[in-house]
Amino acid sequence: MKFETVRPVHSLSVRRASRGLTLLELLMAIFIFMVGIMGVLMALPTGTNAASWVIFQDAAIHLSQSKFAEFRRDRVDPSVDLADGSGYMNGIGTTASGKPAGKQEPLKGNGWRDFAHTNPTDTYYHFDDITRYEWKVDQSVLKSVGAGAAGAPAGHLAPQFGGGNALDLYSVTIVVHMKGTTREFRYTQYMLKYE
């Protein structure tokens, strides 16, 4: 039996000899590598930025809910007491109808209000990073909701006490702002006038 030696089609001997990289090629490789690394590094602040947004939103939720709780505690009439020029919003300690109330923080020149935090007895004294936040009631959307049911047609007995009365229901939006940024958090609730 006769065996033949089979020659590979592509033998090592026909491969072109390697010649190594030139300095220019190596510098280009380093440059490309550096661009890649820079890309990764630039992605990190994006994540940090998103996280700080969430932290701001977390804080703003507590703060705006607290402000709504203050308004309800003080039995405010939203249409009167939550207007920027009202006595209540300027810290006189009563509502327009004379009910005892807490003192809201004064309006600053920039249109925002700080959260009270100067004295240990201030409501927000122990709230971490409170100096970074300020708030306002959005006056442009402070409005009554619905005008009440229309007057009952003649001969109808309902509504029993007549229609066309205002519901005294108001849409109130509190805006919390992070100082030195454009970040704002808007929180809206409906509020009834307290009788």
Place this chain on the structure above:
Amino acid sequence: MRKSRGFTILEMMVVVTIALVIMTIIISVFQVSTRTVKSVERKLAVYEAARNILDIVHAQVMMAVVNERSEQFSIKSLNYTNTPGFPVKVANPDVTARYGRTLRREADALQYGVLNAGCSIWRDWRPDLPGSYVHAVGYIGMYHTHPGAYKASIRSTLAYPKRDDYDGSGYIMTGVWNVPRPVGELREEMLNDVTQIELMNVLTSTNHESWEAWENNGMWGPQVTPYDPIHHFFAPGNEPKYTIPIYGDIGRKNQARMSGIKLMDLDFAYWDEQEKTFKDPPDNSVIYFAPAPKAIRATITVCDTERRSTVTLSRVIHLHIGANPATSSWIKSDDGDYAVPLPSNQIKNVLTLEPTLTEIN
């Protein structure tokens, strides 16, 4: 074929130098970035935990109801000193530092009534039972009979350590059946490691269905006939205190913890309408309000699992049942009368009422 020649020593030195400079810059930038990301992520975690706790406290308190005598809405103000180390190594000289980076740990408790008709045997909502619903935290712990209401207490486990192993918390027990470790020991462990402190809610039913046992019919059954509420069930002094350790099956199931969230401080302050400020009851005191104050402020501190970051946040909560101006003309100082039912709107020494609250060891 061109002959391969490789790098010269000079070329190699240039390349290595450039590569080293670039890597040094990149590593330092990367380290700073990583530290920043880690720090923000830790902060994010504690803010998220704080929001969860305050949402739960808010939701629970909004369920509060009172009877025709405005019973019961009470705040117990307690604090302890934790072992130096975390969150600070030495006592904070700032006397106004009540929370967070101080050794003073606030461990308050808030008591109130809730309406609920009971639950299924799995302690969840019974859709076929009108008036049944799930609490954000806290087992209703009642299913043989169905009550109209419960007494609730939302509290720090530092003040009232959990005393059962229903959830497999073996460290609570001595190893002897039905015998938990003394509360002082459990409290001391928390003061040595503040990450063990948790939020707990306890619910006690008006039916007094107090315990159950495995019966011959192969079912758990009540062993004491449920009875009507005791006289002055909601009255000041009859609020839930330490829970009954494993006793049948019910005492251990009517309490639940927000496990996994590290609650270092839990504080409740009430709104004083005259002074226009939130006021903490004096240290180690209890005030039974009637009616409830118009608002309370819940302040908490939480820390991350690695004990490297803390956050202190607060939330004002308006009470629908609140009408108490809580001024100095309403809230009186202690008159020394400690007969139950205790007087409302009077500062009482909670350590006189419950001396075990100070036990350590």
